[in-house]
Amino acid sequence: MAIPAWIFLAFFSIIPLIYVVSTSLTKSTLAQPFKDFIWFNNFKQAVLDENFGRSLVNTFLFAFVVTTLETFFGFLLAYAVRGIRGLNTILRSIALLPMFTPPVAVSMIWKLIYDPNSGLLNHYLMKWGLTKGLIAFLGDPKLAFPSIMFADLWQWTPFCFILCYAALQALPKAPFEAAEVDGASGWRVFRKLTLPLVLPQVIVVFLFKLLISLKVFDLVYMLTFGGPGNTTQVASFYIYRVAFKQFNTGYAAALSFLMLLIITIIATLVTRAREIFMRSSE
């Protein structure tokens, strides 16, 4: 009964990865696959490619900033509302909405909110006298990336909230009852009991969301198309451009391979770090 899984792996990862590696050594284009074998020239070009380096930095910056904030706020919110049972069913149902909203629609919603003429944000910032002129959030090189990040925060903080909430609910009751009998203060219980008990799970949430964030594509494609300039160009988007706008699939394959390599190394490192961390906390 495991054969379908092997077929899946063959078609979705093994054959594609062989294809990526072999294409990366050629001058392939979208129309002419496997044209001209050129050894590692694509990789040489990639290492020197400033745009690629910049896009990688952007990807990691994006992933770490949003994931840290989402996990932090998600946990804080879960901790804050853990006591109010009745409302929580409704709260968690509503909290499911952003993460399941099509990313394209999320982008449209935020494109509208950020718009200088029709947007909610500019309207109320002006009305309440917080800003003097209209702000082009997505057109300003300094504001564009934070604006994309904020849209991601809206979409994924509730996800982290739901997972952290479940982790808090799953904590054993006994130590907390004992602490209450001892008359320990709320802050002390939080620092000495809740946090150490729940931290491994919060780290899992963080890592899981980090892996999702490294794939970021839709929001950038829809909100800024990598602009203004190249300020919001992330790795997935840059590779997409090279492969499907410049039709340079050989070079795109080399870039894909490098991106996968870097993400695999990071994923391995963080998994190891987590294992070591969890062993030492036992």
Next chain:
Amino acid sequence: MNNRNVLSKIISLLIAIGFLAIILLPIIFVAATSLKIPLEIRTSGTLFPQGGITFENWQKAFRNVPLTKYLFNSTVVAISSTIITLLIAVPTIYTTVRFKTGGAVLPSLVLGTYVMPPIVVTVPIFAIVKILGLQDKLVGLILVHSMMNIPLAFWLLDSYIRNIPVELEHAAWVDGYSKFDTLLKIVYPLIKPGVLSTGVVCLIMSWNEFLFALILTYSEASKTFPIGISQYIGEHGMQFGEMSAAALAGIIPIYILVFIFSKNLVEGLGRSGVKG
């Protein structure tokens, strides 16, 4: 209950309400914008319509682009790919968890593909789909989406299968059930809530998927909802009213689904996240 407790309850309640407001505000704003008069949209960003309500944007959204066709395509792709994903994932994960078929390698390989950014395989997937003659056809997208969701299904179903007491299955084997019969008659009824929430998540992920749909479909006849409406940005200029209506047309079915299955989804996500 002493005063301190009352105070902390009130603070909790306020935080919860604030959180709800932040989640809902953007959605409410888009819904309100879709009902505003186009002239008002161009000049003002108030939360609620000031100059009356109109359904003009909704009519235009369905008239100016083949929105119904996009929604229909998305429905076909999402339902078909989810069925294929579940048919592959449920038996496979059952055997890998229970009989260690494929050893430790298979599950970690399958989950490992989830780490891989989809952009990495877009060039080869594009080539494979083209060789099979399935480019710009819904069948091609269905196959790609069903593959794409398998690691996710693995991750979501794992804890449900692990939680079944193995004694039940032993009893079934003693009674002469085959592995497959055991899965169908003993295991499946027990993991049904898990299969349901996994199915809903896969359905939504396929409905929402953008990158593969972007490179594999290009004619109006095969575009899915996300690709169809993405053209509102750029090609059609900024028709915010129409755009809001079109976006909502694809959001509403998802939200209805989420509300119907919210208990299952919260439970499914919570279990997968907590098990670590």
